[in-house]
Amino acid sequence: MKTNAALRVALSASLLSVWLAGCMVGPNYKRPEVSAPAQFRAQAHPPESNSLADLPWWQVFSDKALQGLIVQSLNGNYDLQVAVTRIEQARANVASVRSGLFPQIGYDVGASRQEVFNPLQTSHNIVYNAVGWTLNAAWEADIWGRVRRATESARATLFAQEDVRRGVRLSLVSDVAANYFSLIELDRQLVIAQQSSRAYKQILDLFTNRFNAGRDSRLAVERAQAAYDSSNASIASVTRAIGQQENILSVLLGAYPRDIERGSVLTAQTMPPTPVGQSTELLRRRPDIQQAENVMISANAQIGVAIASFYPRIGLSALFGGQAPHIDHIFDSSFRVWSIGAGLTGPIFQGGQLRANYQQSKAFWDETIAQYRGTVINAFRETSDALVAQQTLVGERGALESQVNALQRSVDLSVQRYDDGRASYFEVLEAEQLLFAAQVELAQTQRDQLLAVVNLYKALGGGWNLNEASWSNPQGNPQ
Numbered sequence: 001m002k003t004n005a006a007l008r009v010a011l012s013a014s015l016l017s018v019w020l021a022g023c024m025v026g027p028n029y030k031r032p033e034v035s036a037p038a039q040f041r042a043q044a045h046p047p048e049s050n051s052l053a054d055l056p057w058w059q060v061f062s063d064k065a066l067q068g069l070i071v072q073s074l075n076g077n078y079d080l081q082v083a084v085t086r087i088e089q090a091r092a093n094v095a096s097v098r099s100g101l102f103p104q105i106g107y108d109v110g111a112s113r114q115e116v117f118n119p120l121q122t123s124h125n126i127v128y129n130a131v132g133w134t135l136n137a138a139w140e141a142d143i144w145g146r147v148r149r150a151t152e153s154a155r156a157t158l159f160a161q162e163d164v165r166r167g168v169r170l171s172l173v174s175d176v177a178a179n180y181f182s183l184i185e186l187d188r189q190l191v192i193a194q195q196s197s198r199a200y201k202q203i204l205d206l207f208t209n210r211f212n213a214g215r216d217s218r219l220a221v222e223r224a225q226a227a228y229d230s231s232n233a234s235i236a237s238v239t240r241a242i243g244q245q246e247n248i249l250s251v252l253l254g255a256y257p258r259d260i261e262r263g264s265v266l267t268a269q270t271m272p273p274t275p276v277g278q279s280t281e282l283l284r285r286r287p288d289i290q291q292a293e294n295v296m297i298s299a300n301a302q303i304g305v306a307i308a309s310f311y312p313r314i315g316l317s318a319l320f321g322g323q324a325p326h327i328d329h330i331f332d333s334s335f336r337v338w339s340i341g342a343g344l345t346g347p348i349f350q351g352g353q354l355r356a357n358y359q360q361s362k363a364f365w366d367e368t369i370a371q372y373r374g375t376v377i378n379a380f381r382e383t384s385d386a387l388v389a390q391q392t393l394v395g396e397r398g399a400l401e402s403q404v405n406a407l408q409r410s411v412d413l414s415v416q417r418y419d420d421g422r423a424s425y426f427e428v429l430e431a432e433q434l435l436f437a438a439q440v441e442l443a444q445t446q447r448d449q450l451l452a453v454v455n456l457y458k459a460l461g462g463g464w465n466l467n468e469a470s471w472s473n474p475q476g477n478p479q
Contacts, residue, residue, distance in 0.1 A: 024145025026304020051277025
């Protein structure tokens, strides 16, 4: 009779938990409204249907040497490997939290021997032997959805970590490309410095010959010598910068510092078309925006966890086992024990702890909303910055190219005028100095144009639709 009563209690509690299984306290997630502008600031054309972000990175950065470096970085970069391990940690955490939905089953096996003093028999004491085993089970009926909300929060954290990996991967591709373009720009600077050194050496020889012939002063020779020494110092400085830039790229590849392979030189690099697409698509392309939203989802679920803590917990427990004085009797029916029961526990007075936890969860939810909206605004700013850079750099490059051509002609004219005795040494040196400074500035502008493409691709969330395998092993890409 007692057994049947216990079974009826357990069955009633199970039916109650099934009836209330669909009940979860706390708010269901709803994305906060964000009013995105119809198009990006500085967008030169009406919104297109396609976007630069839809292209895989190897179609944006066509330099074969750069493609090889990007593949190496995706396979070897340690920051990316850290992001991958954090995903695995988050995935394991989801399984750990979700385990609370299932019965927790365990076992216990023990043996003991005890000697008790017997005052009635002074010849010997009484010895007791005990050997036993039990199987125990406990299950909490997740009536209020506390475990399910916690699982929802953990799963959103997992998705956020996957978005972090996407962000690290996109940043890695962009950083490798940006540093590569900076490297070939330094290569261009080195060529300019070497050309400058040769030109100043020719001028120094010219002034020296004229001084030895008594046709010019010692001052012209000294000024030419100073310009020649300055150009040699520039060669050493740029060479040092190239070595350090190669070290930066090596670390991004996950390798020790080494020489970096080059492909096309700076002046041979091509600019791909850069449509930006619909502005609203930015919300689903950018990994940092997706990460911020998953953090919001996790925070919203934690409010449900905090609310569920106000309600009682209902659980079932069961035990079955055996105990006997000798091990060969522990499975005898006469020595078996069992129990089954249901329990309810809940808070009465916690000194304000539960309410404080709830208020903290609400405040964190508000914080994640502000972070989400701030991330969206920052994404539009970065995209607009890249567009502004693209537009203005076109005119800047054209003006600098015209300036370099004009200064090259002025150098030729000043040398001719000097040979004819119609100009001083100062005019020749000034023309050379202006030319080489303008050439360096033009090289930096050419680099900045390439960096603007990199920044736009990153700002738009480029490569968002690539599958996992394609990122580090694109078809036809060098290995």
